[in-house]
Amino acid sequence: MALHITDDAAADELLTDNPLALLVGMLLDQQIAMETAFTGPLKIEQRTGSMDAAALASYDPDALASVFKETPAVHRFPGSMAARVQSLCQTLVDDWGGDAAALWTEGDPDGATVLKRLKALPGFGEQKAKIFLALLGKQYGFTGAGWREASAPYGEDGSFRSVADITSPESLTKVREFKRAAKAAAKG
Numbered sequence: 471m472a473l474h475i476t477d478d479a480a481a482d483e484l485l486t487d488n489p490l491a492l493l494v495g496m497l498l499d500q501q502i503a504m505e506t507a508f509t510g511p512l513k514i515e516q517r518t519g520s521m522d523a524a525a526l527a528s529y530d531p532d533a534l535a536s537v538f539k540e541t542p543a544v545h546r547f548p549g550s551m552a553a554r555v556q557s558l559c560q561t562l563v564d565d566w567g568g569d570a571a572a573l574w575t576e577g578d579p580d581g582a583t584v585l586k587r588l589k590a591l592p593g594f595g596e597q598k599a600k601i602f603l604a605l606l607g608k609q610y611g612f613t614g615a616g617w618r619e620a621s622a623p624y625g626e627d628g629s630f631r632s633v634a635d636i637t638s639p640e641s642l643t644k645v646r647e648f649k650r651a652a653k654a655a656a657k658g
Contacts, residue, residue: 473485473609476505477639478509481508481512488521489571492570492605493570494510495509496594497554498510498544498545498551500598501546504636506545510545513540513542514526518537522568523569524563524568526555535548537552565590573591574587578614580614580616580617581614581617581625584617585620585621600625601633601634602634604617604618608625609634630645630648631645631648
């Protein structure tokens with residue numbers, strides 16, 4: 471299993487190897503390009519020296535906001551997103567022993583349980599949680615019963631709705647086309 475979301479080999483390798491990086495990338499995926507969001511964890515790791523929940527949770531908040539503001543910025547809203555990442559990491563420390571993967575591995579959970587766990591995280595609403603669950607099922611090896619149903623419609627096989635479906639530059643183009651059409655239909 472190797473993720474190919476960002477078209478940046480080092481960023482994709484971090485996302486593949488570090489469950490927290492993948493979770494943080496998903497958290498950052500709002501109001502910026504998907505590739506920018508998912509390269510964010512690499513920028514954070516390079517600038518702080520860590521992609522570890524306990525280390526980021528205890529990082530000085532002002533210093534972390536400065537890390538997010540460095541050029542190129544981690545996010546277009548560096549202050550608020552640094553605080554969200556820190557809040558997410560603190561929740562992981564408090565509730566999951568700092569282990570992001572425990573969200574989908576502890577107790578051999580089914581899809582509905584993982585969805586509930588994700589929705590309990592700061593910054594993860596219904597849609598973001600479903601997209602992340604679909605990403606886990608489609609590309610990260612999660613096989614919990616009912617994950618496709620729990621992540622619907624993002625878990626649909628053969629779809630190009632979200633980051634869960636990006637495996638190549640071609641699939642990224644298809645996801646972008648789907649999103650453009652959805653926005654146009656919503657405005658229509």
